[in-house]
Amino acid sequence: MIALPPLDVRDLRTTLFTRRGELKAVDGLSLTVGAGETVALVGESGCGKSLTALSIMRLLPDPPARVVGGEVRLNGRDIVALTEEDMLAVRGQEIGMIFQDPMSALNPVATVEKQIVEVLRAHTDLPRRAARERARELLELVGMPDAARRLDEYPHRLSGGMCQRVVIAMAIACRPAVLIADEPTTALDVTVQAQVLALLKRLQADAGMAMVFITHDLGVVAETADRVVVMYAGRKVEEAPIDDLFERPLHPYTVGLIGATPTPGAARAERLADIAGMVPSLGDLPPGCAFAPRCKRAMERCRQEKPPLTEPAPGRLVACFSPEGS
Numbered sequence: 001m002i003a004l005p006p007l008d009v010r011d012l013r014t015t016l017f018t019r020r021g022e023l024k025a026v027d028g029l030s031l032t033v034g035a036g037e038t039v040a041l042v043g044e045s046g047c048g049k050s051l052t053a054l055s056i057m058r059l060l061p062d063p064p065a066r067v068v069g070g071e072v073r074l075n076g077r078d079i080v081a082l083t084e085e086d087m088l089a090v091r092g093q094e095i096g097m098i099f100q101d102p103m104s105a106l107n108p109v110a111t112v113e114k115q116i117v118e119v120l121r122a123h124t125d126l127p128r129r130a131a132r133e134r135a136r137e138l139l140e141l142v143g144m145p146d147a148a149r150r151l152d153e154y155p156h157r158l159s160g161g162m163c164q165r166v167v168i169a170m171a172i173a174c175r176p177a178v179l180i181a182d183e184p185t186t187a188l189d190v191t192v193q194a195q196v197l198a199l200l201k202r203l204q205a206d207a208g209m210a211m212v213f214i215t216h217d218l219g220v221v222a223e224t225a226d227r228v229v230v231m232y233a234g235r236k237v238e239e240a241p242i243d244d245l246f247e248r249p250l251h252p253y254t255v256g257l258i259g260a261t262p263t264p265g266a267a268r269a270e271r272l273a274d275i276a277g278m279v280p281s282l283g284d285l286p287p288g289c290a291f292a293p294r295c296k297r298a299m300e301r302c303r304q305e306k307p308p309l310t311e312p313a314p315g316r317l318v319a320c321f322s323p324e325g326s
Helices: 050-058 084-090 113-121 128-141 159-173 192-206 218-224 242-247 252-261 298-302
Strands: 007-018 021-033 040-041 065-074 095-098 177-184 210-215 225-233 235-241 310-311 317-320
Touching: 007 050, 021 040, 021 210, 021 225, 040 050, 040 218, 050 065, 050 159, 050 177, 050 210, 065 310, 095 159, 113 128, 113 159, 113 225, 128 159, 159 192, 177 192, 177 310, 192 210, 192 218, 192 310, 210 218, 218 242, 225 242, 235 242, 235 252, 242 252
Parallel strands: 040 210, 040 225, 095 177, 177 210
Antiparallel strands: 007 021, 007 065, 225 235, 235 317, 310 317
8 A cells, every 4th residue: 555645735726815916826836745755845035935835834814815726635634624623733733834933933921841832732631740841852852952941941041043943842742744844044043054954854864754845045955855846936847856956957947046056165256146137026927937037048938828847857847848958
């Protein structure tokens, strides 16, 4: 019997209902993440990465945002149609999330212990004393120094790296099958970033979690991901195994992202490539390929038609009428 993937997203569509009309924030996104696998969602700010995560978690602010189509299957069960009461039981237990700003993700007037214990008590029958002990164990697991003392601290007494460790401890408290990490190292300095990335890799290996890693930093992707989904204006424009993506990117947008990523060991004076223009507003998307106005390979067809996803090679997907190497 073939095991179901922990996370299987099929044709996910999220719409923003605004005065300007209905804006397609996530437009037909599909992705599958197996046990122990890390799939990275990459792209510039405004490409729809975080909205995808919030759609999966059912944490969209409604209004104005709403999932209007598709499926999000956790271990085979579609959670899109679940009631909010049922979703409360799913979040934290079956799927956890690490938010990009640890300080805003924590309650400033609650101790570390209270916030971790709250997660444990919501999903387990642990008595309070046992829950406190489990909270201490979780802090030790995520590498928190002097974990027992930190239980009684408030977030403002902790560094950014420590707060992120608390958020990670909360996200994995109930051993979820799926973990979403939304820019988990953005607010941290370089040294702490490396520590957090190493921690996530170790925790994932130990628990066999499926992980969706959201970032704009392809350098981080190279260290963490097994496969990469490149997003642009709410759509998937390329998907590939990590090595294939860096060795032979197909979509012009992916080529631009890689060209704008610093290479270790490169000379300081080496100028990075840039992508002209900006990600278009959802209310001003062009009629054809959304990337066409910024693309050096764009043809008239690109400006008139949206390219479908095609599979030029096993395990590779690209939405482009003129991919690299064609």
